[in-house]
Amino acid sequence: MADLADALANLDEDEVRRLVREKIDAGAEPMSIVHECRKGMDIVGERYKNKDYFLSELIISGEMFKEAMAVIEPMLKAGQQSDPISKMVLATVKGDIHNIGKDIVATLLTAAGFEVYDLGIDVAPGVIVEKLSETGAPILGMSGLLTPSFESMKETVKAVEAAGLRDKVKVIVGGGIMTEMVGKYVGADAFTNDASEGVDMCRRFAREGK
Amino acid sequence: MITESMTPEERIRAAVDLDVPDRVPVVPLMGQFALRYQDVPQTEAYRNPPRALQALIDTFDALGGYDAVVGANLLWPRYSWRLSAAPTRMRFPGKGGVSEDAQIQAMEREIMTLEDYDTIINRGWNGFCEEFLPRVAGRPLEKIDALQKAILEISLGDAKAWSEHGVSVLGGSTTWSCTMILSVCRTLTQFTLDLYRRPDKVEAVMDAMVSDLIENTINDIRATDNPWVFFPLERGSGFYYPMKIFERFGFPYLKKMVDAFAAEGFTTILHFDTDWTLNLPYLKDLPKGKCICELDSTTDIFKAKEILKDHMCIMGDVPASLLSIGTTEDVVAYCEKLIDIVGKGGGFILSTGCECPIDAKFDNVKAMIDTPKNYLPAN
Numbered sequence: 001m002a003d004l005a006d007a008l009a010n011l012d013e014d015e016v017r018r019l020v021r022e023k024i025d026a027g028a029e030p031m032s033i034v035h036e037c038r039k040g041m042d043i044v045g046e047r048y049k050n051k052d053y054f055l056s057e058l059i060i061s062g063e064m065f066k067e068a069m070a071v072i073e074p075m076l077k078a079g080q081q082s083d084p085i086s087k088m089v090l091a092t093v094k095g096d097i098h099n100i101g102k103d104i105v106a107t108l109l110t111a112a113g114f115e116v117y118d119l120g121i122d123v124a125p126g127v128i129v130e131k132l133s134e135t136g137a138p139i140l141g142m143s144g145l146l147t148p149s150f151e152s153m154k155e156t157v158k159a160v161e162a163a164g165l166r167d168k169v170k171v172i173v174g175g176g177i178m179t180e181m182v183g184k185y186v187g188a189d190a191f192t193n194d195a196s197e198g199v200d201m202c203r204r205f206a207r208e209g210k
Numbered sequence: 211m212i213t214e215s216m217t218p219e220e221r222i223r224a225a226v227d228l229d230v231p232d233r234v235p236v237v238p239l240m241g242q243f244a245l246r247y248q249d250v251p252q253t254e255a256y257r258n259p260p261r262a263l264q265a266l267i268d269t270f271d272a273l274g275g276y277d278a279v280v281g282a283n284l285l286w287p288r289y290s291w292r293l294s295a296a297p298t299r300m301r302f303p304g305k306g307g308v309s310e311d312a313q314i315q316a317m318e319r320e321i322m323t324l325e326d327y328d329t330i331i332n333r334g335w336n337g338f339c340e341e342f343l344p345r346v347a348g349r350p351l352e353k354i355d356a357l358q359k360a361i362l363e364i365s366l367g368d369a370k371a372w373s374e375h376g377v378s379v380l381g382g383s384t385t386w387s388c389t390m391i392l393s394v395c396r397t398l399t400q401f402t403l404d405l406y407r408r409p410d411k412v413e414a415v416m417d418a419m420v421s422d423l424i425e426n427t428i429n430d431i432r433a434t435d436n437p438w439v440f441f442p443l444e445r446g447s448g449f450y451y452p453m454k455i456f457e458r459f460g461f462p463y464l465k466k467m468v469d470a471f472a473a474e475g476f477t478t479i480l481h482f483d484t485d486w487t488l489n490l491p492y493l494k495d496l497p498k499g500k501c502i503c504e505l506d507s508t509t510d511i512f513k514a515k516e517i518l519k520d521h522m523c524i525m526g527d528v529p530a531s532l533l534s535i536g537t538t539e540d541v542v543a544y545c546e547k548l549i550d551i552v553g554k555g556g557g558f559i560l561s562t563g564c565e566c567p568i569d570a571k572f573d574n575v576k577a578m579i580d581t582p583k584n585y586l587p588a589n
Contacts, residue, residue: 055450147534147567
């Protein structure tokens with residue numbers, strides 16, 4: 001089934017639609033089709049790292065993946081969806097309404113096999129802590145594009161600490177103006193301004209947490 | 211303190227002309243920070259323009275002054291939004307439960323449909339706007355025109371106030387690129403899909419709109435009598451797109467516009483947000499000494515100097531995070547490094563990386579303003 005992965009990696013939308021439909025009609029196990037799509041997304045990620053692909057290709061492949069999943073997901077058996085490599089809570093923090101970067105990362109994380117609880121934009125620390133408690137997610141990703149988001153991120157990390165969750169949760173912050181200084185200031189475990197790199201960091205956190 | 215032998219206007223002109231000024235000019239992009247520093251809520255920029263202007267002038271004075279302002283007030287980018295740029299869904303402070311002192315932010319919403327592309331192709335950008343703007347704004351075109359005219363009048367008055375204060379305003383028009391307009395109106399994701407799914411259509415749309423954008427900018431500048439074009443480029447960089455996309459959909463239209471502005475005698479401030487490092491070599495094909503390459507700290511400014519040093523003035527790029535949470539020593543050290551390396555041989559204006567952040571520390575901003583007044587580079 002390498003052809004589906006290749007079609008997705010080559011951003012051939014029509015071919016991906018055709019192959020997904022063909023495999024479903026031929027009675028292929030839905031989860032195997034998901035794995036093929038994920039393999040295609042992995043190839044996209046590699047090409048991005050090698051600078052053969054740009055953010056635009058991450059966006060397009062992410063949209064193709066979402067479209068394929070919309071067809072496949074209703075066919076997955078109960079329980080199959082809940083076999084993620086890790087859970088993760090994701091949010092653009094309080095006071096900031098930028099969603100583009102967060103949405104791209106959410107799609108890439110889902111494609112990488114994470115179960116993503118995307119809380120949206122302008123999310124208060126208490127809401128984030130509540131979701132971490134409820135889901136037991138061991139990774140928190142916070143996004144922001146404006147400098148006031150630094151204080152919101154810092155407050156959220158403090159709220160995670162106050163809830164007694166800090167040693168159970170790895171915190172990664174992302175956004176166009178993130179720097180090492182900002183990561184340290186807000187008390188994060190990692191920072192990035194690169195969506196693909198962010199996914200790799202979360203993969204590492206997931207492996208370390210197992 | 212360096213002994214000054216030029217006026218601020220001469221200093222900036224020398225930098226744009228790629229000459230060596232008496233000292234490096236400093237021109238921060240100042241707006242929301244000034245209001246916050248003066249305890250004036252952000253809402254006042256829109257509800258009480260005279261109070262906002264006073265806050266800007268008072269902050270200018272408190273900082274010891276700098277060489278020019280980019281735009282007379284916080285309204286100024288909007289007087290040309292009638293036709294030179296695009297309507298944007300904004301989250302204004304003081305509305306919908308948002309704090310009076312919150313930062314204004316743009317919302318990513320799809321306000322232009324695929325069918326709209328055909329209208330632009332058939333009617334041009336200006337013809338399309340006659341139906342598009344009322345639809346998006348939810349009010350008749352006459353009211354939009356009246357509002358735009360009122361903003362223009364306020365901005366002209368504020369520019370006069372700056373002039374009376376002895377300060378030049380670098381901003382007679384705000385003009386967006388075709389990519390900026392379409393990406394913001396379609397959303398980044400949809401526009402990116404359009405570029406890959408229907409490239410010929412997108413190209414036809416851009417072909418149909420670019421001459422209107424040029425004409426509108428020229429008309430703006432006739433109205434403001436201020437030959438500085440502020441050209442925000444937040445979308446379309448090599449951070450987003452491969453060079454083959456930029457070569458077809460980005461650079462040809464950018465060049466067409468900048469060439470037209472240069473022919474009119476305008477100076478264009480190319481306000482590059484996100485990382486444009488890969489795109490820098492193309493800028494050598496823009497007219498020499500007629501533009502400013504203004505960077506936000508994500509593009510490699512030192513690489514920009516290497517590539518553009520004999521061709522285009524560079525402006526920037528003290529990072530927002532440094533001004534917001536860094537130390538004064540860090541700010542001074544970074545500004546000195548910029549002056550040493552990017553300022554070498556002239557052609558450099560020190561500035562904030564994008565706008566001065568709303569929550570910048572006053573001492574950090576002051577340190578940035580003071581450094582070129584005091585620091586004489588070794589070279």
